[in-house]
Amino acid sequence: MEQLKRSYSxxxxxxxxxxxxxRKELQSVADELGIHSKNITRWKKEYKEGKLDGSYxxxxxxxxxxxxxxxxxxxxxxxxxxxxxxxxxxxxxxxDR
Numbered sequence: 001m002e003q004l005k006r007s008y009s010x011x012x013x014x015x016x017x018x019x020x021x022x023r024k025e026l027q028s029v030a031d032e033l034g035i036h037s038k039n040i041t042r043w044k045k046e047y048k049e050g051k052l053d054g055s056y057x058x059x060x061x062x063x064x065x066x067x068x069x070x071x072x073x074x075x076x077x078x079x080x081x082x083x084x085x086x087x088x089x090x091x092x093x094x095x096d097r
Contacts, residue, residue: 008035010052016040017047 008016020029020040030037046052061069 008039013043013052014047017043017052020044 016029016033017040020026023029026037026040030040043052
């Protein structure tokens with residue numbers, strides 16, 4: 001059976017952590033919310049470190065990394081154009097026969 005990776009909103013994570021701190025029963029909160037207790041434990045650690053505010057997910061990229069992304073996109077576009085032109089040439093050359 002294939003398991004899907006579930007993503008939780010930042011608000012859900014914070015409320016789950018606060019609920020587990022308030023009740024002091026991690027497993028019962030996890031069962032009630034339908035999530036694994038390890039998730040709450042990890043979120044609790046991030047909450048205490050101040051990382052559970054959403055800001056740690058935004059990583060600034062260097063100038064070279066941004067240029068690399070732009071060049072890869074340009075390459076993909078050029079390859080797509082080339083493939084379309086190859087197909088068009090094949091279609092038009094069949095009509096000449």
